[in-house]
Structure formats: structure tokens, C-alpha cells
Amino acid sequence: AQxxxxxxxxxxxxxxxxxxxxxxxxxxxxxxxxxxxxxxxxGEMIFLxxxxxxxxxxxxxxxxxxxxxxxxxSANLVISASQLGxxxxxxxAMREARDDKIIFGKGTRLHILP
Amino acid sequence: xxxxxxxxxxxxxxxGQQVTLSCSPISGHRSVSWYQQTPxxxxxxxxxxxSETQRNKGNFPGRFSGRQFSNSRxxxxxxxxxxxxSALYLCASSLYxxxxxxxxxxxxxxxxxxxx
Numbered sequence: 001a002q003x004x005x006x007x008x009x010x011x012x013x014x015x016x017x018x019x020x021x022x023x024x025x026x027x028x029x030x031x032x033x034x035x036x037x038x039x040x041x042x043g044e045m046i047f048l049x050x051x052x053x054x055x056x057x058x059x060x061x062x063x064x065x066x067x068x069x070x071x072x073x074s075a076n077l078v079i080s081a082s083q084l085g086x087x088x089x090x091x092x093a094m095r096e097a098r099d100d101k102i103i104f105g106k107g108t109r110l111h112i113l114p
Numbered sequence: 115x116x117x118x119x120x121x122x123x124x125x126x127x128x129x130g131q132q133v134t135l136s137c138s139p140i141s142g143h144r145s146v147s148w149y150q151q152t153p154x155x156x157x158x159x160x161x162x163x164x165s166e167t168q169r170n171k172g173n174f175p176g177r178f179s180g181r182q183f184s185n186s187r188x189x190x191x192x193x194x195x196x197x198x199x200s201a202l203y204l205c206a207s208s209l210y211x212x213x214x215x216x217x218x219x220x221x222x223x224x225x226x227x228x229x230x
Contacts, residue, residue, distance in 0.1 A: 033215040043202055045221035052216060091157065100170045100212045102219070104157040 003027065004092055004105035012111045013082055020067070021077040021108050023092030031097035034075040036066065039089040039107070048090075051075060087112045116141065118207050118222035126228045132193040135225045139186050139207030145169075146188040147212060147219065148180060151202040160203075163188055164211045192227075200229045 005024045013019045025034065036048040051059045051066045059066045067076040079086055092105040119138045127133050139146050148160040159172040163182035180190040186207075192199055203226075206219035 031215065037221075043204075043224040043226070045204060045206070045219075047218050047220070050216055050218065095212070095215055095217075097213075097215055100162065101159045101172065102212060103159075106156045 003103045004094055006090075006092055006105040006108050008108045009106070010109045010111070012113055014113050015084060016081055019079045019082050019086075019110065021079075021090050021092075021110065023075045023077065023105060025073050025075060025092070025094050027073070027094065027096055029096040029098050033095045034066070034068070035093040035095070035102070036064070036075075036077045037091045037093060037104075038086075039091065041088070045091070049077065082112050084112050084114060086110060118205060118220050120203075120205050120222040120225050122225060123223065124226050124228075126230065127195050128230050129195055129197060131195050132191065133195060133227060135190045135192075135203055135205075135227075137188045137190070137205030137207075137222060139188070139205075140220055143207035143209055143220070144186055145208045145211050145217075146182055146186065147206045147208075148188070148190050149204040149206065150174075151204060151224070152200075157204070160190065162212050169211055169213075195229045197229050200227060202226050 032053045034051045038046045049061045049064045051068050058068050063080045065078045089107045091107045095102045121136045145164045147162040151157045161171045162169045166182045177193045182188045202224045204224045206221045208219045210217045
């Protein structure tokens, strides 16, 4: 079974609009961490934001915020005021406390339109 | 501070050959992890090295191997290449081992391997 599901293979958004990238996860471990990474066409993965399963508040990093709904096992990335440079692949990932490995979703390709 | 570097950036090999990829982590980072990225399978974990020891391994055949040197630089080797090994190979470094939950990994630009 998929541990990380990103249901949107591609999205087109107008510049300056907010965008939400969906991510759902599956785990029975009460202790886990969730990550979002951005991968531009150059190939390098860039860390964006982290949310721990015990964190009380949603994580925020500049224009990025994570809409964490624990009961729904959902960790959506919200990008406010999108910019042309936000066009890239976005990956949601999870690390469980009982397992050393980080698992990535299939990704969402985001296109920002001028 | 210099980022993670990977060499070479591009590589073309033929079936049956072997290849060695190199990764230099950020200075001070002792954990190096390797990933294979393909359009079909996405990002898959290969293995992690910490302080010259392999800590964890993904579900890949024994043709895939790696090592880490005392300066934390890591190499990954693939023997008897197959067409399906064509992929982007990403290396990531971090201060702590992957078992630390909030352990940010810094990725290199990757090596794009094409097997003909």
C-alpha cells in the first residue's frame, strides 16, 4: 500500500494566486515527521518545510505553510502568492520513528502561469 | 558553505558495464544517503552511510553497492548495468543519521545515468 499519496500529478496556477498541493499518508506509528521538497528542472531537491506528528501548530516557512490534519492523515502544502520561480516538482515525504528510511510520494508538477 | 556535490553530472554507459558515482557531502555532515529517481518508480531509497558504516539499505539488488570514506565522501557502484538502471541518482547529506525524525537532508544536483 502507498504510504504517501499525492493525487495531483500536475497543476496550473496563475501567478500571485495561492496554491494547495495535496498529500495524504498512511502510518500506524504515532511518531513521524512529514517533509515537503521542491525539485526544479535542474534536479536538485530543495527542503521546504517540516511537520512533526506531535507538533501542536501547523508549520510555516515564509510563503510556505503546511495544513496538517492529523486525524485525516493529511499534510497539504500551501504556497501563498505564487511566483514564476515556484514552477517545479513538489514531493511530500514521511519518516516514521520505527523506520530509518524516508519515503517520498510520486510528486506534483506545479506550473505557474504569468 | 559549499553544498552537496555529485560527480559526474551525466554519464552514458552500455549494458553490462559498471559505474561509480561520487558524492561529497556538506562539510561536517556525516550521513550520506543515496536515492534513485525514475519517472515510473519515483524516488526510491538505496542506502545510507553514517561514519563509514552502512546503516540502512533499500530494496535493490546486490549489484548496487556503496561505501563511505573517512572524510564522509561517498561512492555508489552499480555493476552489470541494465537498461532499467537509467535514472537520476541523488545523494543527500545530513548532520545526523536518518533515524532522527527532524533531520533535514540536503540534496546534490544528481547524476543522470543513461544505460544504452
